[in-house]
Structures are given as structure tokens and as C-alpha cells.
Amino acid sequence: MNKSPAQDSGTPRTRIQRAKNEVILEAALTVFAREGFRGATLDRIAAEAGLSKPNLLYYFPSKDAIYEALLQGLLTTWLDPLRALDPQGDPVEEILAYVRRKLEMARDYPRESRLFAGEILRGAPLIRPVLETELRRMVDDSAALIARWQGEGRLAEVDPRHLLFSIWAQTQHYADFATQVQSVLGQDDFDGAAAHLDRVFRRLLTP
Amino acid sequence: MNKSPAQDSGTPRTRIQRAKNEVILEAALTVFAREGFRGATLDRIAAEAGLSKPNLLYYFPSKDAIYEALLQGLLTTWLDPLRALDPQGDPVEEILAYVRRKLEMARDYPRESRLFAGEILRGAPLIRPVLETELRRMVDDSAALIARWQGEGRLAEVDPRHLLFSIWAQTQHYADFATQVQSVLGQDDFDGAAAHLDRVFRRLLTP
């Protein structure tokens, strides 16, 4: 009997299975980010992972399952920096550090950023529930913290939620629209972006 | 002999053909923006336009042709507001007006914004040439104007090109990531966004 591990509930058992899972998700991230969900094919993912298509489907039951696993695993990492806002720290510096971290993620993990962007562009068919609960809660919490800081006069008055949108938009822009940035500048310019965003948010947030 | 008008060079001749062309591009915009290029199918576009698939292909020779026609027609409209920067006007107010116009476009033409975003996300396979020439030139010109204003001390010193990125990122965010914004806020908030961006850029740009 040859039951595929994909049908087992929970985490893969053997070390080999975990390793292959890893390889597959890596490959899938590359392909999904470049081609989008509909544009990606199992053959391309399999090729990228160095496997045959049936072998791919031995580890994951379907294309959707791979995509879901990717997004699921991604979300935690992706939203993590926001959790690192330290209520004890200096407000302006805390937010500037957050901006810097987000920009570094755009530079170092552009595939993740693009996968995320693609999912949301298409109406977030899969992760909308997460956005409406987990993300929303996190934003509410952060907004409360920011509002507190503002109440104490340590931060300029800006709508906290739209402030977060401003940060996300500008940092992710350098990953999601990298093609455009390169076309206009002739190359990437993350250092320039870092300096720019630092100036922008320092100026905006200093009381 | 029944030669399709799609093979005629230049603009469609009769009024009927122009009308159908219009209808088709409208439908295609809706479908492409929602599903992406790969996700969109000729059947869905045809259905959206109230036509049969072969009838669609009587007016356009291929799916690619429809997509290209859409993008082509779009680019002019899309980049137009940048041309409206008036060298004679007040620098801060000129740029704020530009921001406002861009945000209005995000509100009123989200499909166009998403189509554009999708194209760039996938590496701009089709419009990269345009980005590298036309867009780049326009950005260079605008950057020169902004730099002049800064030289005259009428605008705070910010990298002009990254400033434009900041504007694009934040305004288009409200169209491209509308799903996320809605999930977090519970609804759209273009008025809030307008007030926020006005504050952001006024604060940033006032010398």
C-alpha cells in the first residue's frame, strides 16, 4: 500500500519528508511570485524543485494546497515586525526602526512580498479571513499604542491606521514594483530608499 | 469573403465596430483586473461583454491583442496627471494637487490601477519598454522641476524620484490593496486617506 504523506494530518514525519516539503515550498514561492497563482504550473514548480510532477503531488495533494501552505507559513513571518514595536522605546525611533525593518524585508524577501501582493490584488480569496481577524487585531493594537504615544505628545498627530498603510505601501513598493523602479532609475536603490523613508517618517512623526 | 476587422490596420472603421471595441475593452478591463492576465479567459470576457467567444475574436485577433490594446490605451491616461504639474504654480500646492488627483484615480479607476499593478508585478513583460523610455523621461522632467523648486528654497529637500515613488505607492495602495484596507478598517476610507496624505505631504514638503 502506498499512502502519500500528503494525506497525513499534521506535520510530516520523517526528516526526508520535511526536507522535501521545504524544497517544494521554496520552489513554489519562486514560481508563484513570478507567475502568479494562475500563471504558475505544477510542471514548473516541480522542475524548479528538481522533482517530477507526480512526485510533487506525492507530498502535496494539490496546487491549491501548496499555495495555501505557502501563504499560511508566510503570514506569521510577514506580520512579525509589527509585533516588535516596543511600548517602552522612543516612539519616533521605534517606528523608524519598523520602517527600516520592513524595507529590509522588501529587499531580502521580494518573492514573499510579491506573493502577498498578488493574493491581495485578486481580492485575497484565501487569506481574507486572516486579514479580518488577526491582521485587524494587530493593527488595532498598534494603532492604540501609537495613539497613546500621540496623547503623550511624543508623536505628531497622524491617523495611526493610515500611517501604517503609508509604511506598508512605501516599503513594499520597492519589492512589488521593483521593475518600475528599475526602469525609472536604471537600477535598484534600496539605500536611497532607506534614506528617503527615514527622512519622510522622521519629518512626519517628530512632534 | 469575410475578413475580420481585427486584421485591418488602424482604427476600426464603422461606428458599430468602434462601439463593440469599446464594449469589449470595458469587459476585458473588468476581467483582467479581477483575475489577472493568466486567470482571465476569453469566455469570461466574452460573457462580460455579452458576446460569444468567436464573435469576440472577430473584433480582436487574440487574447494578447486585447490585453495590449488595454494597456496601450491605459498608459496615456494613467500618466497624464504628472504632466499637469505647473511650473508656474506654488510648488507645495502643485504637488498636493497631484497627490489628490492620483488618489481620486485610485478611487474612481481601481480596475486600471490593478491591471497596471498586475502587469508590473509580473515583471512588466509587455510595457517595460514604455517604462524605460516614456515614463523615465517624464520622471526625469518632473524630477528636474522639483529640484528647481528645491533650489529656489520653495520645497523641502527630498529626493525627487523617491518622492514620486512615495506618491505612487501611497495613492495606488488604496486601489491595489483595497481588500486589505477594507479588512482592517471594515470599509473603504478614501476621505480619511485624502486627509492623511494631504497632511503627510504638506508636512514633508513645506520648507
Next chain:
DNA sequence: CGGTTATTTGACCAAGCGGTCAAAACAAGG
């Protein structure tokens, strides 16, 4: 080694897709 289980693969399938074609329906002019 042999037996048992986990992994890999070639061949295949059904559905969906972009696109074609010949014929039908329609419109306009005489």
C-alpha cells in the same frame, strides 16, 4: 539476505483553454 514500507516515475486522462472555420443570420442597396 528477504520482506516491508516509503518514494519515484512514465503513461495516461478529463477538463479547460485559445483559437479556427464554415455556415448561418443579418443588413443595405438596388
Next chain:
DNA sequence: CCTTGTTTTGACCGCTTGGTCAAATAACCG
């Protein structure tokens, strides 16, 4: 009415794609 050109459509084709399956191969274990 007929003729001529335009528009519309049902049927069809070949290719790609997600997914299956039975058999082959490798890995593990006593």
C-alpha cells in the same frame, strides 16, 4: 425580390494543465 458584404454562431481542434494510477525503484529493518 435578389445580391453583396458584414456580423454572429455552433461545432470543432490541438495544446496545456491539474491530477491519477499502477508499476518500478530505493530505503529501511530484522
